[in-house]
Amino acid sequence: MARVKVAVNGYGTIGKRVADAIKLQPDMELVGVAKTSPNYEAFTAVKKGYKLYVPKENAAKFEKAGIQVSGYIEDMINEADIIVDTTPNGIGASYKPLYQKFGKKAIFQGGEKADVAEVSFSALCNYNEAINKNYIRVVSCNTTGILRTLCTINSKVSKIEKVRVTVVRRASDPKEVKKGPINSIVPDPASVPSHHAKDVLTVMKGIDIISMAVVAPTTLMHMHLMNITMKEPVRREDVINALKDTERIVLINSSRTGIGSTAEIIEVSRDIGRYRNDIPEVVVFEDSVYSHNNELFLMYGVHQESIVVPENIDAIRAAMNLADKNESIKITNDTLGLMKGYLI
Amino acid sequence: MARVKVAVNGYGTIGKRVADAIKLQPDMELVGVAKTSPNYEAFTAVKKGYKLYVPKENAAKFEKAGIQVSGYIEDMINEADIIVDTTPNGIGASYKPLYQKFGKKAIFQGGEKADVAEVSFSALCNYNEAINKNYIRVVSCNTTGILRTLCTINSKVSKIEKVRVTVVRRASDPKEVKKGPINSIVPDPASVPSHHAKDVLTVMKGIDIISMAVVAPTTLMHMHLMNITMKEPVRREDVINALKDTERIVLINSSRTGIGSTAEIIEVSRDIGRYRNDIPEVVVFEDSVYSHNNELFLMYGVHQESIVVPENIDAIRAAMNLADKNESIKITNDTLGLMKGYLI
Structure with a gap:
């Protein structure tokens, strides 16, 4: 061929x-x-x-x-x-x-x-x-991270009713030397909702999602803090198992491995010999997966350069x-x- | 006396x-x-x-x-x-x-x-x-920021049903030279909920609140991104008026003033001659106040050294x-x- x-x-x-x-x-x-x-x-x-x-x-x-x-x-x-x-x-x-x-x-x-x-x-x-x-x-790196996560939960765990997500963006890529901030937290934008929710809607049409975003002075990864309301209560183990079984999503257990930050995620990527220390997978903090009645919480990192x-x-x-x-x-x-x- | x-x-x-x-x-x-x-x-x-x-x-x-x-x-x-x-x-x-x-x-x-x-x-x-x-x-600086905001809304606007808040913490105070991170986002802790919700409960007893927190590499202020579900829909103007009329809370209008970050808030504090550039007020981004059905969203900065x-x-x-x-x-x-x- x-x-x-x-x-x-x-x-x-x-x-x-x-x-x-x-x-x-x-x-x-x-x-x-x-x-x-x-x-x-x-x-x-x-x-x-x-x-x-x-x-x-x-x-x-x-x-x-x-x-x-x-x-x-x-x-x-x-x-x-x-x-x-x-x-x-x-x-x-x-x-x-x-x-x-x-x-x-x-x-x-x-x-x-x-x-x-x-x-x-x-x-x-x-x-x-x-x-x-x-x-x-x-779609953009942040939207790709959100969509991979939401589509997995929506199709493998249970139906999503609504999503409220905070995006903590990296300020610049490692190679950039003219962008900031270097010592500030910057609402991005100050108005709510941020464009990320709108971008998610271009793929998951009609989903109830509102996003807020700030930029933080770091170059390594974005971080998303998610609060998902499900149509019915879900079990934490079922969510973890679904994520564990999905391509392009990896989990880290902070208590077991001592990985508790984006810096340590990237260090593992370096240590295992990934080219350019890229980590195109969504990296979910397993410890953060928390189920409370109909609500589901989780945090994950998004490697903006490669996802x-x-x-x-x-x-x-x-x-x-x-x-x-x-x-x-x-x-x-x-x-x-x-x-x-x-x-x- | x-x-x-x-x-x-x-x-x-x-x-x-x-x-x-x-x-x-x-x-x-x-x-x-x-x-x-x-x-x-x-x-x-x-x-x-x-x-x-x-x-x-x-x-x-x-x-x-x-x-x-x-x-x-x-x-x-x-x-x-x-x-x-x-x-x-x-x-x-x-x-x-x-x-x-x-x-x-x-x-x-x-x-x-x-x-x-x-x-x-x-x-x-x-x-x-x-x-x-x-x-x-x-209570701590973050909890003080949350409580000032919630008590104001709960008493002056309408009753709160539940609170979901993301805390983006500053990594260290300006004077500290041994603490990090300097290039990482650190879930703090990786597990949900963070202690902030528990601390709020020591004062607002019985409120339904869940918090998630990350540390960002900055020294100036914490930032909170709030999603409050009210018992009934509230009007954006009523929320802004309540905040505007409350001691120890100040608003900034990003569109009007060009203040769009914690760095610019602190710069104003320097320019108006505040001792040590302290700003003990909760600093609310007016543009971020967003009402959507029963939900209310807002972002504000917390000056950890002085609040x-x-x-x-x-x-x-x-x-x-x-x-x-x-x-x-x-x-x-x-x-x-x-x-x-x-x-x-």
Whole structure:
């Protein structure tokens, strides 16, 4: 079977990870990656052997920096069957006409508005809705974390009546040096509800959800504190068993392992040799799972740099109709080494 | 009228602020402050003219450091009518027998277990229960913030059915250099509910409250994200008006003032010349007040270093029966310059 040719437009936090993930897929081929500025990530792309494409108007800058480019962005798009757009928030939509001009499918990220695509996507929730679609939007890291958790509980434990969630966001990614805060808690936004609830609704349509969010001065992971009201009381063990049995969700038991923070989660990821210490799984604090009458409480960490990577891979398969939901998720998990059950 | 003689045992974050506040009260006299180690705070106490008392076994250390002491801790206790114990968490209880030996009343802090005292205290909620009591415990900074807010809503707006609150704690006080985290979000504890709900119950007995908490790497303020279910729907304006009309609560309108974080709140406190940039009021983000059917959402900041200071002053008055609730709160607010309404 011919492999699907995938191009990655944008080579930052998400783009470089998606490119690496594509290289590991048996049914995909990486055409190349596109980048607009000749920074250190452009050097590493070339060093890794990825074909690098650039905007025509920036080609001279790359040449001056001594970075060998393989052509212009249009060349890359022309050669691809599908483009994963990982350009910065809001820029993706401005590239859509180019993808359309070449008649190519595209996967967008959560930083774009929902209407950039035919469907917003979270693999465990709505893979089937994305099959054969031309434009798919992988929801943001926070929304991916919320959706993986809610879809699992809603389908494997019992029906959800409403969700009230606090999102404590990381301030910046580890590589960023110009963003803050470095000593403040910032309501994000100060008004309630935050946009996360609205974004969840693009996939779990009609669910009663309200979110509040603050930014905290840390780079490692987001943290979500969830209060779910169920239609009937649920047992803590049933929730834990459902989470334990779900791909792309891992549990940590703080009392048993001494892991009690996002820093320690990332340290385990480093210790077990994960590339870039990524941990694309939702990481649930088992100790936090608390059942009280009809209510369910839990806390989990979301690794903002990597959680959407497997979703992008599945979105490609859905768009190209390469595999059904379970097949795609299995291939992605196997190739990326994603776990379920206890992290350690 | 003879002024009440107050001694402050412990001269750290809370103790030094309480001592300063006592100096401003027309009905109180500061006997002195007690400290166990000759650090910079001991120097400033002497510089400010406070009589410094030390443990007998540590007197030589102070002498060696060139700090003039006025006697031993027992001398201070003997001379006082009442002691405000601001020793570190859990140490206060070990001093109680000494206060009892001298037959003196004492105010403890929220770091002690509730059973150290006859009553846990939050001025707006239960001043009257503390009148003439010998041992009163001022609840912790987070609990004080929660109680001020809940008692106001419950008494001025409508009855509360249940409270679900997320506490995002500051990691350390500005002066601390050995505590973290500096780059992590730490569930505190990983299990649900956190102790804050339990502590609220020592004052608002029987209320249905569940709290979850994380620590974030910041020093300035705690932040609370509240979801209150009311017994009946409430109007946003009524909630805002009640908060606006309550002493020791201030509002900020982010859209109007551009104050959108704890850092900017503290900057205003600096700009308006508050001593040590303290802001003992609960600082509510007006934009966050959101009413949805029977539910009410809001976010506010809690200045952990100073919020309990006015409570300690009122607790002294209650214990000594110097004034009724409204009188005491008024004197405290006037002398400390506490505001209500909009911060700016």
